[in-house]
Amino acid sequence: xxxxxxxxxxxxxxxxxxxxxxxxxxxxxxxxxxxxxxxxxxxxxxxxxxxxxxxxxxxxxxxxxxxxxxxxxxxxxxxxxxxxxxxxxxxxxxxxxxxxxxxxxxxxxxxxxxxxxxxxxxxxxxxxxxxxxxxxxxxxxxxxxxxxxxxxxxxxxxxxxxxxxxxxxxxxxxxxxxxxxxxxxxxxxxxxxxxxxxxxxxxxxxxxxxxxxx
Numbered sequence: 658x659x660x661x662x663x664x665x666x667x668x669x670x671x672x673x674x675x676x677x678x679x680x681x682x683x684x685x686x687x688x689x690x691x692x693x694x695x696x697x698x699x700x701x702x703x704x705x706x707x708x709x710x711x712x713x714x715x716x717x718x719x720x721x722x723x724x725x726x727x728x729x730x731x732x733x734x735x736x737x738x739x740x741x742x743x744x745x746x747x748x749x750x751x752x753x754x755x756x757x758x759x760x761x762x763x764x765x766x767x768x769x770x771x772x773x774x775x776x777x778x779x780x781x782x783x784x785x786x787x788x789x790x791x792x793x794x795x796x797x798x799x800x801x802x803x804x805x806x807x808x809x810x811x812x813x814x815x816x817x818x819x820x821x822x823x824x825x826x827x828x829x830x831x832x833x834x835x836x837x838x839x840x841x842x843x844x845x846x847x848x849x850x851x852x853x854x855x856x857x858x859x860x861x862x863x864x865x866x867x868x869x870x871x
Contacts, residue, residue, distance in 0.1 A: 662752045663771045663820060664705040665781050666691060666742075669725060674706055676776035679819035680728075680742060681829065682752040687744040690867055691818030692832055693733045696740055700729050705744075708783060716782055732870040736798045737862050738834055740818075741870050754820070757828030758865030759793060759804045766790050770810060770833060772819030786810060787824070791858060804863040806831050812859035821861045831861030 666689075667676040678695030682688070689705070696703060704725040710717040727745040734740075744750060762768065770786045788810035795802045806821065812833055821831035837860040 659771050659785065660708040660711055660783060662754055663783060664689070664707070665773045665776055665783075665815075666695060666703070666705045666728070666818070667776075669702045669704050674704065674723070674725060676706070676773060676779075676781055676815060678776075678815060678817040679772035679833070680705060681754060681771075681818075681820040682750060683754050683756060683829065684751055685871065686751050687749060688731070688751070688871070689728065689742040689744070690820075690829075690832060690864075691740050691742065692834055692862075693735055693738045693740040694834075695818040696730055696733075696742070698730075698733065703728055703730075703742075706781065718782065734866060734870060736801055737803050737866050739832060739862060739866055739870065741867065753827075754822075755828050756864050756867055757823060757826070757830040759806050759830055759861075759863035760865060761826075761828065762790055762793075762806070762823050762830050764790050764792055767824050768806075768808070768830070769822040769824055770808065770812070770816070770819060771822065772812075772816035772833065774813040774816050776815030778814075780815075794860075796860075804865065805834075806861045806863070807837055808833075808859050808861060810859055812836060821864075829864045831864050832867075833859060833861045835859060 680691035
């Protein structure tokens with residue numbers, strides 16, 4: 658259902674696609690949305706991977722070659738970690754996904770999170786998960802407060818930038834940022850994983866901020 662809407666995004670380096678996160682095609686011509694940290698502020702060798710490996714509802718993981726489409730950064734909100742991208746080339750596309758806001762959802766309400774968990778390790782499988790909104794919070798960046806959702810799910814690398822969809826109306830209400838860990842200095846890394854992120858909550862910034870970036 659989401660294979661033509663949600664895509665893996667990353668860099669093409671020496672002919673190899675290195676997945677960095679997830680992005681979503683919205684109902685605006687040739688525009689996609691993701692988290693700003695996924696693109697790291699650079700258009701260089703930036704592509705989305707088209708999912709053409711579906712067979713009777715299954716994703717064929719034996720297929721290794723995928724079409725890649727270049728994308729370009731159109732706008733970035735560094736305070737809220739949001740980014741708008743445009744498809745490059747001669748093609749034209751848009752989806753049915755409308756922008757909503759965290760204002761439209763209540764704590765305890767079920768939402769759908771879509772993305773590519775562990776795609777940084779080469780496992781690029783479009784994955785849909787259902788969870789609840791655990792809390793609605795305000796976070797501050799450089800003295801500016803922003804609306805966020807705390808989700809009752811453990812997000813993994815590769816899901817950053819993915820959409821949080823309100824089940825009741827199918828609107829995009831949030832962009833997944835990552836594990837909800839208040840800034841704490843120190844800590845250790847085990848196999849590249851910060852143990853502080855190993856808990857059942859993640860957070861997403863309200864998609865309501867995207868409208869003003871269009």
